Amino acid sequence: MKKVLIALDYNPNSEKVVNMGYELAKLMQAEICLFHVLAEVRYYGMQYEPFMGYEGYAFPVDFRIQEEFVKVAKDYLEKTAAHLGGENITTHLAEGDTAQSITLYAEEWKADLIVLGTHSHGTLERIFLGTVASSVLEHTKIPVYMVPTGK
Template sequence: MFTKILFPTDFSEAAEKAKDKLVEMSKCNIGEIILLHVVDIRIFSYSTMLDIIEVDNWKKDGKLIKELNRKLDAWKDELEKAGLKVSTEIKEGIPFDEILKYSENNGVTLILLPSVGHGVVERMLVGSTAEKVLRKSKVSVILLR
């Protein structure tokens, strides 16, 4: 039924708990898992306004991408040890938009989302990624707490 499951992660505590539940579900004969991290370009825009970081610098020095790949690979290894087939992706953009685009363009049959990943202030500024994905997704979405 669900042969291609998209699991977007921001590596938050909520995402970690959702990953642990996915490990528990590994015996349910679920299909391929795609771990997706979206680098939120809005954060870099705010940082640029505050002279903290230039938008293109994170791409040039590659440290952020290396660290994200390291984290995704660690999660992939853990899920594969539980018997799951896993691939990883990194995109940049606005998280809910990139999640929906990836889902539509890659034959995803289910989106599995942690229900909370950001703090209160960030949620007020940015909005709820999960809420937007739930409203706009063309495929089934499961929220994990």
């Protein structure tokens, strides 16, 4: 195994995921890609007429907000890479559905292992909403190393 994709979000528990993924990659002398997905940021810029008495979307939106989201996310990835301070670390930022973006990029990058954190969600939440981790597991052929981040 020579390529490890570490997926992280903005949750403070991501530090645990990154550190554990990094240690594992070091043991394997593998290349690392720190990977983050922005949700569909285009929705933040959409304008809607008031609906159900809610006027939250009826105000003008600065369309440069997407650029700000991207800049913040890239800064996050760069600082995380600097925090690790190791060699063979790259970063990649994607936009869209999180689980789908992880699986697609892991295949494209030819990752040998995907490292993900698992948040503690209740049983009902998992049944009705699913989780990114379970969706990645369901749709990838690449081995997945799950790091529990719940309390």
